[in-house]
Amino acid sequence: MLSKKTKYGIKALVYLAKQEKRLPIQISTISQAENISQKFLESILLTLKKKGILGSKKGKGGGYYLLKDPKEVPMTNVMRLLEGPIAMVPCVSLNFYEKCDDCPDENACAVHKIMIKVRDNTLEIFRNTSLADLSF
Amino acid sequence: MLSKKTKYGIKALVYLAKQEKRLPIQISTISQAENISQKFLESILLTLKKKGILGSKKGKGGGYYLLKDPKEVPMTNVMRLLEGPIAMVPCVSLNFYEKCDDCPDENACAVHKIMIKVRDNTLEIFRNTSLADLSF
């Protein structure tokens, strides 16, 4: 299951992607439009900024804005920034790999076997979907 | 991410599916073979029995056994029994649907849009994979 943080983060990014101009949008504007707690959204956008996908401006007329063209932001990136691993088990994760304690041989593991398939499939979808694709 | 419960549950079911004869297998046997805490596995197998996928026998020579031919047990069933929803968000779940508090219109929601795709894809894989398929 996706965390609320990820869900809200995606919604906010798509909201920003929908803007015609790349002007800063305030947190309060997004939180109202998307029914997200403002304080919670504040922390989410801040981490997205720290991770380099958003820019920000302080003071009047300030807010957050996308640093890249939405067409150039695949959902793989977004998911990894917000949720972390895309894989269902760490032992099949490309970017967040961890060995299982209980598993002496990954290649002999049934869970590994099927979760590799799920990962590849999900990854393909996220790779081929950009923020721009979700903005219609 | 899959819970350990689900991971261990799948491993145990596949272990049972691998047996040539449908004789009862003890919890301790499975827990040792798969490096799973025996007490934890005990509770997992008990719920799987209550949900109707496993049979059991008490006393000497007792244990757990699959009630169906492994070929007839798709991973959709297994996942729903152990993990619950297959979808990444409740609002796209077929068997565990829940409306989002924040979302006035699902069809206008970007998260909904992409997670439908992921669900359909994942579902297809789980549908086409049986316990028998994972037993090699």
Added chain:
DNA sequence: CAATTAACCTACTAAATCTATAGGATAAAA
């Protein structure tokens, strides 16, 4: 029958994660 075996059942707990909230500091603009 009695001893052994192994599943059954209830309850509990420690740790981690999630979902925020509080309250102030900093920086930009008017």
Added chain:
DNA sequence: TTTTATCCTATAGATTTAGTAGGTTAATTG
């Protein structure tokens, strides 16, 4: 210098996870 809006740290309540403890029931065996 006042206002605006992001930035930052800390914390807290709720939920979930990953088990553990300890005893009960039912089946087999001698």
